[in-house]
Amino acid sequence: MTTTVKLRAEYREDSPWVATARPRLSWVVETSEPGWVQTAAEVLLDDSRSAVLDGADHVLVAWPFDDLLPRQEVTVRVRVRDGEGNWLESGPCVIRFGALDVDEWRAAFVALAEPDAAAQPFIARHRIHISGELVCATMYWSALGVATFRVDGRVVDDAVLSPGWTSYPHRVLHETVDVTALLSAGDHTLGFEVFGGWYTESYGFADEAERVYGDQPSVAAQLHLRYADGTEEVISSDGEWEASGAGAFITSGIYDGEKIDLRRAEDWWLTTAPRWPAAVVGAQQPVPVARFSEPVRRIAEREVLEVITTPSGRTVLDFGQNIVGRLRFSVSGPAGTEVVIRHAEVLEDGEIATRPLRRAAATDTFILSGSERDVFEPSGTFHGFRYAEVSGWPGILDPAAIRAVVLHSDMRRTGWLTTSHPLLQRLHENVVWSMRGNFLALPTDCPQRDERLGWTGDAQIFAPTASTLFDCNAFLANWLTDLRLDQDSSGGVVPTIVPNVFGFAWPAAGWGDAATIVPSVLEERYADEGVLVDSIASMRAWVDKEIEAAGGVGLWETTLQFGDWLDPSAPPDMAGASKVAPGIVATSYLCRSLDLLAVAAERGGHSGGAQRASAQAAQVREAFRSAYLTADGRMLSDAPTAYALALQFDLITDDDVRRALASRLAHVVKRDAFHISTGFIGTPLVLDALTDHGYDREASALLLQTRAPSWLYPVTMGATTIWERWDSMLPDGSINPGEMTSFNHYALGAVVDWMYRRLAGITPEEPGYAGIRFAPVALAGLDDIEAEVDTVSGRIRGGWRRRGAQIEWSLTVPAHARAVVEIPGVERQEVGTGSYSWVTDDERPVPVAASTLWSPVSAVVDDPAAYAAVMSVLDEHDPALADNVRRRTDWTLQTPLAAALFSVPGPVVAQIAASLEKISHAEDPVMRE
Template sequence: MSLSIASVTFEHHRSALGIGEPSPRISWRFDGTVSNWTQSAYELEIQRAGEASTFRVNSSDSVLVPWPADPLQSGEEATVRVRAFGHSNQPGSSWSEPVTVEPGLLSADDWQGAVAIVSDRETEVNATHRPIYFRKDFDVDEEILSARLYITALGVYEAEINGQAVGDHVLAPGWQSYTHRHEYNTYDVTDLLQAGDNAIGVTVGEGWYAGALSWNMIRNIYGDTLGFLSLLSITTANGETIYIPSDSTWTSSTGPIVASEIYNGETYDSTQEIEGWSEPGFDASDWLGTHEVEFDKSVLAAPDAPPVRRIEERKLENVFKSASGKTVLDFGQNLVGWLRVRVKGPQGSTVSFLHTEVMENGEVATRPLRNAKATDNLTLSGDDQEWEPSFTFHGFRFVQVTGWPEETELDADSVTAIVINSDMEQTGFFNCSNPLLNKLHENIIWSMRGNFFSIPTDCPQRDERLGWTGDINAFARTANFIYDTAGFLRGWLKDVHSEQLENNYAPPFVIPNVLAGWGSAASIWGDAIVGVPWALFQTYGDKGMLAEQYAGAQLWLDKGILRNEAGLWNRSSFQFADWLDPLAPPDSPGDATTNKYLVSDAYLIHSTEMVANISAYLEYSEEAEKYAADRVNLTRAFQRAWISNNGTVANETQTGLTLPLYFKLFAQPSHYTAAASRLVDIIEENDYKVGTGFAGTHLLGHTLSQYNASSTFYNTLLQEDVPGWLFQVLMNGTTTWERWDSILANGSVNPGEMTSFNHYAVGSVGAWMHENIGGLKPLTPGWKRFAVDVRVGGDLTSANERFVSPYGVVESSWRVENGLFRLAVRVPPNSEAVVTLPGMTRSGRKQVTVGSGVHRFESSLG
């Protein structure tokens, strides 16, 4: 038996440099197979300014425990170690490895007079903004002990010091609702500086700040001039601090990046490269000046989410000719990122790269891109060169190349795909005996990766790429298992609440809201302000996040929803409802078979129940009672509006029955049994094909399992025809699609205007796979107590699932042999599992509670 502390984190940061919390909560995971171990106490050793203090707390808590010392100051580094103690006759852990934590700049005054600056260059406001290069020389006469660069941009930036790149972030600072929350980044740049002459350079592209966004191609939503704000703070050996702020002493110019747009791609002219521009001694006498622009430092915020980074490289799998003779690259995977190119060709010649997700009629399919050009243009220098774009990204598998020079062979050595996304920790892993389900799960992961790109987007390729609230509301339960989304979604949710306050208390359809004036309040999409925090809370147990979002959830229920006299949704309100119902016409995806107000009313009641539960967890007893009573009254109103006295629902569709079953909206116990039976019948009569849209798809499987009909959902999950999940797999999809038939059975692209091959919403089935095939789900918020409840079916003979919980690694591994179900379960220290075994005994399904350790079980399926 063993016990150790596997990791120590602060808030939800994997790297705690430049965080925004002066008193960060501390968490630690355990590793080891010690049996039935629970924590009785812990000690925190905090070292700051060379002095160590130890704090002992008698508590079983090991997740998000309070900071026990005085708050940290801006830029103050502390080193923390943890050790945990068991109960009597139980071992304790040794000290963890030391981990450092350091806040960024916690107040506007800490920026030491730095101002936001822009170039003196005149720009054309209603056109693409050419990226701007900024630079400054400075001297450091003392030995350097440490240095930090704090930086953000009016746009997106890359920074260099003495000719070397600062950090590994891309498209920083990412996309936020900049008028409410504008993130800055913190870098340790100690090793980039030198005693004597130094130089710093910053390149700024338009990004989301000033670039064209949405299908409306609206420019300059947040500003019409590119600039940045930075502070370089240098601590010397004699104790002095030297500050190099952004101010009007910097100079500016343009360079080889001629244009770089989110949707349209980048144009790079190598013949305009400026050698040594970010190195000391560079002659900038012909560069322009800079000037200050107004910037509200009160909206500056340290990131909650990890940065967007280069995560993976994908090798080129095939080079072929299109039907018309054009050269096409195939990377074998629909991914998000860009190309890295190694090439030599005639100076001044240009190579173009057009990115698409699929082929159609032997050509790259550009129609699904709509107005996005998705094309990078590289003008060659004449020498050997390596290039990749800076301020754009693409969703693609195929790339059409024109103008490639004869001097360089076009192969896997010359072109590589760089996969880019927010650098979250993968926490969920799934594998089973059915290779098609494994491929489906892999596709779900790839779609999540491609769309968790600074914000949770709907798609990564066309003229959209927006933070649609309905999509993440449906997918959050799946997402929170696959990756650690705690910081990523916490930051985005802050913007949801800020934008809500400017939209009559209703969360806009997209966050950040770049569709201002387009629509108002709608169920499911607006309900994300309740559903996403609640799903996050189930996985991470973070009451602090829940408290941050409580006011927004209340405002949505109390003021944002447009109600009728019964308290249900106003019957003239706009609703997406069961969006993309498979029977909806291709050009009218909102024309679902289930009444939109039935759907909206059901979600209203569900959100009311969640807010009642949130109130209880936050110990707001009066509010908890109020919303619980509202839930009862609304349920009665729903029954009067939508359910007959004999329990028949007004719309007996897959969604129409799923919602009242899952949300518990029937009046009599017998109505549930009968409705569940009718739902099974409808699915069987539909040949086990999916009959749900956004409102019902993510809940269908959970509902069937809840009413002991998981075998029915297995048949649906394994359906190979459209509409069904495996149709996409069999049609060679490598991500999940927006429509069940984004590619038709004949291989052509769906004619609908909205046809994306990388949407995560239908990947919400992943949660059912995790909880029923793998069998793992939390029973208490944060996974301190969790369930292992495998639903054997679908001719599966084995499965293995692993989840890195806040307490450590949770694992289930099972197989069926000769009518016996054999299960191994790993429970991390300081947590427990409730294991339910399939197969019937006289008293029903066997259930046992176990503590930490590795446990093995066997039961008969006969």
């Protein structure tokens, strides 16, 4: 039996550098020993000092030693004692303090003295002399824009687009790099390739777009040297540095793309060219602070799947997956030859579809040097694409010479889910890919068009799913830092985007509530109480603004809202026109945020604040019930999102009323023939609301629906990421006419959190999964599901599989957790560390009578095979008519199917009758569920 201990410091595992002098420590024991528990731990520092901690704490444990000093390196180990008194020891964890005090930062931001154009890329360099043997050389560098750091022309590390995007007026990050091995005694050149990146981009829609931060990028660097003789030297960027725009990079923009001319690619790092004047800029910029989250890196590469010749004769490369990144390729040809690459997510009429990109050109231009072989890859930009149109390639294009480089913040993968249902499996993978593409420096809405902004609503909706699929604790904690800073500058209102390049902010429910929801998710999933406590003031300020906007503690119906954004019934040009009254959404979120504030305040020791928030939440609940709940247990907006909010946000607490609401929810879901009818707000909640109240069959029909709108419809259309709209692409292959249409937008993929928690059964009941609720739902239409989640308490595995007339359930509980097991047919029990399995009888579906033209529509829709047959015949005849029949029919009625088909031509009705007759004679005709 193998037992190991894994130790990590603070947030990062990809680097020894930490951003705090008192890094919190976390460790996980991996063991299969049943019933294992931790009773104590001993933290060892450099094998010379130790601190003993009683109990089971093992996540983000406070640093038990003196503060670290800048650049100090220490080695930490942990010894863990089990219930039998045995001690287990981890391997070494090297920690280096990578931050500077504010008064230690001396570097000035330098830029081109005389730029030729706005946002001009440039090279910065500085020659240095190393006078002896170095013990330590640490470079701290930052940029207003993005940069690549080189020593003597050699790229120093594997991060790209560094230091990323933050709320520049309030916070700028610096990178920390050890360059000791690169600086022997003698002369060296420090150099940077600097691009505008997010700093010089123009933000806004259509003609209103403008630069928000600055017109030119800049870079700052500070090198700390410690020699073997004990002397120290600090070299900082200043007016003596050099800057030139003569490099190979001509233009660069996040939206437009990049132009590279390798005819200009001299060895600028070592040349003795005349001095290039640099200008000192950014005097009012905040002092850079150390990065504590993972940087963006090149994560993977993809080969060309197919070379397509379009109807117009253009050459298009298909990489088989919608990704975020850029191309790298090698090519040879005459000097001055221009190779142009245009990027797009989908094809329309056989050509790359660029309309959804709006004003983003997403085009890279490469000019050949004429040498034997040129190698190209952009440095200051990225694109969202599956397809790349190539023009100007000299000779015959060789797809083997081209790779798509996948970029995203380098988070560790933590969630895996497998099922034999191919469409559901692909849906899960689409969500994973959408998260990869949109978790790049910050959580964005989309990665391809002229937007790519940190919409707060998208982030809070997706945060539970994100924290299951990847370890994004540091990533989201970093973004929350900017959220709080932008909130402060907006007088307590949380902007709808962070960083707030719009410059204005108004209280928008479901968006601003990211201030309360995201920290609460991080505490729930990672046991990060620190980020929750740090967010209390922000949470309180936001809730106060909500109440102010509402005109007092009660209903919130007084301000502009997004509502249930992108409700599938909304017109293409009116994304906020949902079936649910905006006041229901806003009031629900006000109550939700008050509840979360009460929990956070209690955790932070503010019992008075917690009681106040709880009392206010009770007032909001009463106002909600009085205004929106009818006497017969219906919501004023008779739509799934209204019921899901009332149930899942506990707006209604009376058990009898909740049962009535759940029943009505099941009814309205069936009324829409089990097609999705929720937008951003309702989508993460509707399946929970159904399965929590026993409506598993309705949940199954909704989840596994393949017609638009549904989760699986895009999969049937070949989607490899999550779409912004339920019908971003229409069944005929054309793109939704709405001006706002993306094919990589993670929000509607928030269903994946439910798939892990309820379908596979791995639900966190205590922070960091220290307590697990294993209550999986074996949905009809699925044969199996299994999930793994690598949590701060260890790796959890859970799921189930149908075997004939039985179901096999399995659960593995890690060392630092325990689980409550609630399986149908099994007595409720609590289990500790170990692997468990159970076998129960499978409940057979309720027999359904064979459907005919005279069957009630309510019976037809309850028979998946019959409903599919009806719609298939209609689709073959006229997809528009099929959609019209589906939408105008109330599928809960006893109306005969024939009556619902009144506008369908007689021959088509006859074909439907024949299809139903064929099904009725199929094998096992009454067990088609």
